[in-house]
Amino acid sequence: MDQRRIAFVLFDGFQSLDLFGPYEVFQHAHRLTGGYDCRIAAPRPGPVRSASGLSVHAPYGVADLDPETIDTVVVAGGDGVDEARHDPALTEWIAATGVSARRVASVCSGVFLLAAAGLLEGRKVTTHWAREQQLMREHPEVVVDCDPIFLRDGRVWTSAGVTAGMDLALALVEDDLGREVAHATAQEMVLFLRRPGTQSQFSVPLWSAQPATDPIRAVVSAIHADPGARHGVAELASHAGLSPRHLQRRFAAELGVGPAAYVEGVRIEAAKRALAESEHPVETIARRYGFGTAETLRRAFHRHLGVAPSDYRDRFRSTREYM
Incomplete structure (x- = not known):
């Protein structure tokens, strides 16, 4: 060569x-x-x-x-x-x-x-x-x-x-x-996952602002603990002990994004890991992480990453398959 x-x-x-x-x-x-x-x-x-x-x-x-x-x-x-x-x-x-x-x-x-x-x-x-x-x-x-x-x-x-x-x-x-x-x-080199060029520098776990108060901290913890759970404004407000309107105002002030956008970002990160690290069908991953259907997950991936979930899996799955 x-x-x-x-x-x-x-x-x-x-x-x-x-x-x-x-x-x-x-x-x-x-x-x-x-x-x-x-x-x-x-x-x-x-x-x-x-x-x-x-x-x-x-x-x-x-x-x-x-x-x-x-x-x-x-x-x-x-x-x-x-x-x-x-x-x-x-x-x-x-x-x-x-x-x-x-x-x-x-x-x-x-x-x-x-x-x-x-x-x-x-x-x-x-x-x-x-x-x-x-x-x-x-x-x-x-x-x-x-x-x-x-x-x-x-x-x-x-x-x-x-x-x-x-x-x-x-x-x-x-x-x-x-x-x-x-x-x-x-x-x-024990690099766990080859990241696509389209992955954002601003992925949720790495780059989002950190909550400054205990009520919003409780909400963020609940979202990360179970991304696929029901995380509507009413459910999140109950975690914070705040009214839905007050939660939305406080959440955006402390983290720079609204609750819905934050939840979607966390769910996308969770789905990316599942696609890269497991063989579960896309439909299963979509349901598990709160997207409901594979089509909803596909639209979210195209909006945030510019690729379909199946393409993401094909191109950037864990290197463990080569071990």
Whole structure:
């Protein structure tokens, strides 16, 4: 098998996991197939200090790597990107590589380097949600969507922060070597579930605000304890000891969304786990988690994730099936 050369680009102040996560994905895939030649490069060869203080030795300066030999360039993010994107030698190399390489990818705020290199005009990209407004403000030529954890627009792949870089790398491996190799890589790395790019950065368990008072805390606990139970406003109000109208007002004030939207989000997360981890029919999962029918679940999945439940299961089921 011909090896594909993957160039990982660092700079002082990079986020270490933006390198280590994707790098390990490609290295594990390489051990399985022999398909990759991974190179780490920085503006100059030598030690590169990460934002956390951890130093990584870059064997190559970017000038040492011929852009014509690069299959895929992966640019890390990190606080140091705000300075690195003003390094003309670095951005010129990324621009040249972006023209000749088959693919260009960024993790988190590494997208700012791709934009500085002129590679993103008219492209749809994502980045960490905390950088969304800055990217939109400084690069109006780019279409920014910070809901997905990663996006592909032609040859350009971009992702949200940290662990999303591993999801991106697994998708790149699948693009190169097929689904079975990507799953086997995830299994070897003990990655429990390969997340779809369409999964929101703002999934309910991770990103919703936390309730500030005991009544709303009781409501949230009841929803998570049994997502499929009856969770109408009247039932939730009884958990809180509040009137339905008072509950709706307090809930929205403390969590930023209304009770119905929160319940649906929790139910979707529960259904996603069930689809990925079990063989239960879609109809059974729909009833168990409060959707009633498979059609209602399908509409909810399309609205939130852009895929049908059956497609989600086929593409992103647990890697345990390969054990």
